[in-house]
Amino acid sequence: MIQKSTLIHLRIPFSIFLMPFFIFALSQSPNPNIPYLILSFIIIHLFFYPSSNGYNSYFDKDEESIGGIENPPPVSKELYYTSLLFEFIAIGLAFIVNWQFALMVFIIAMASKAYSHPITRLKKYPIGGLLIVSFFQGIWTYLMSYLAINGLSYSEVNLYELLLPASLCTLILLGSYPMTQVYQHNEDGRRGDQTFSRMIGIKGTFIWTASVFTIGAGGFSYYFITKNLTVALYAFPLFMLPTLVYFLTWFIKVLKDEKAANFKSTMKLNMLSSLGFIAFFVFLTILKYI
Template sequence: MFRSTVQLLRLPFSFFLLPVYLFALSQVKDPAPVRALLIFVIWHLLVYPASNGYNSYMDRDTGPIGGLKAPPMPTPWLFRVTLAMDVLAVILSFCVSPVFGCCCLAYIGASRAYSYRGLRLKRFPWLGYGTVVVFQGAVVFAATYHGCSRDLTLHIPVAPVVASSLLIGGFYPLTQVYQHEADARDGVRTVSAVLGYTGTFLFCGLVYLAGFAVLALYFARIHQVIRFLSIQAFFLPVLIYFVAWFSGVRKDHRKADHVHTMRMNWLAAAAANAAFGTLLIWSQFE
């Protein structure tokens, strides 16, 4: 029971969402170290794992899901643990600031609405997609930027907020590409299912490109073009794998499977974490 609960929290999955935190922190001029660490704990050790666990509790997946090839069946303990983690996350988030606390509450509420059987926003392809994109991207960036700044500023740059959502939006449908049949059996129609295999790859490529275009404009405006160009090297392996995988899927749809998806997940997350981590280190020498 303990082991299955820990497995379904999918703690390593937080690595995939770490880039937004690193990007936000790298853009804060004078971060507060203690609050920055607390915010990391809130998002990556409490909110995200609890969200994963609650989603698994509602879905009761029998096939592969993100990070787990053969997920165990959830138990009532999983629900209790996710609830306790949510409560702790909210308490700690209000210790950061009321604004951060409200953002955390909103994220948890949106996450539950996405998965809860009585509402289940994930049933609706574009509404579900929009929920993920806005909260995992824009809300997390804005809340992190606010909470990590020493003066708890509300003057948050718009371009990085938009870029964060676009980068999430350009990646998220790829995580659904192997689940079309399983989702359909569960009454869920994802954006990837609507777009089809080829459409998913083309859509993700365009949205990701839009995200990088916004980043380019942002870094040009703050006179940091060299930094923007420098981090592009980290994303070259991602581009190569994306094109190769897309080519393979066009020839054989069976390659849109869990194994290839997880490779893409890990590669893209590693590249983004390295890129935004580099920006964070770079910012410390200003």
């Protein structure tokens, strides 16, 4: 039986924060294959992401709050082997869709390992780490999800047509990922990890996130215009409004006291942002059938 600490570190509920781009890919899919849609969702969110979370936790050995866990329990060797098992299952199941999807799951799994493992430890490089995470959780995840949802092979995918929406996912990650590090400066410093958020500071992280998200909003607007999605153009800011209000309110508190950049506030922002994007992309999906 799996230990409670292992289940906690797999952070399966935390996968909701990583769900928006899968839903975005679904909303832009011309002919979703329902069995592959369900299977790929399970592979990515119930096996790959927990595997990545567990592997990262095992090598980080955090003592302070981390994404989705306020008080992380000590890690065990069981967590390491369970994360590898989940990864093996994810790649194995991906072959049911096609070998191209399986290859993409394998590659993103290797990138995840390189991010955390002591030998490579990309996490300790502020710019390189941010770019790797943003690329694989953004562009790569969008393309991987799109391919699987539609049951397509590489030769059947119009990469040029998908490049803009996929790049928008990476742009959102470039803005949001540093914010997930804003409360971990002490813990990252103890391990010698110079994350991007540590490099630019707490207030700098808020300014960076606001700036990149503004560019991202412009990018989404341009994309909706090119797709003649006028309704989406006006609906997008409405779905994002709760996140914007919370972000600005929180930033004012941080300007007065940097201790306000804590775990609970970060998780609230993550939840609002993720749910806002998910709701909006579900709305886009429904628009296709109206």
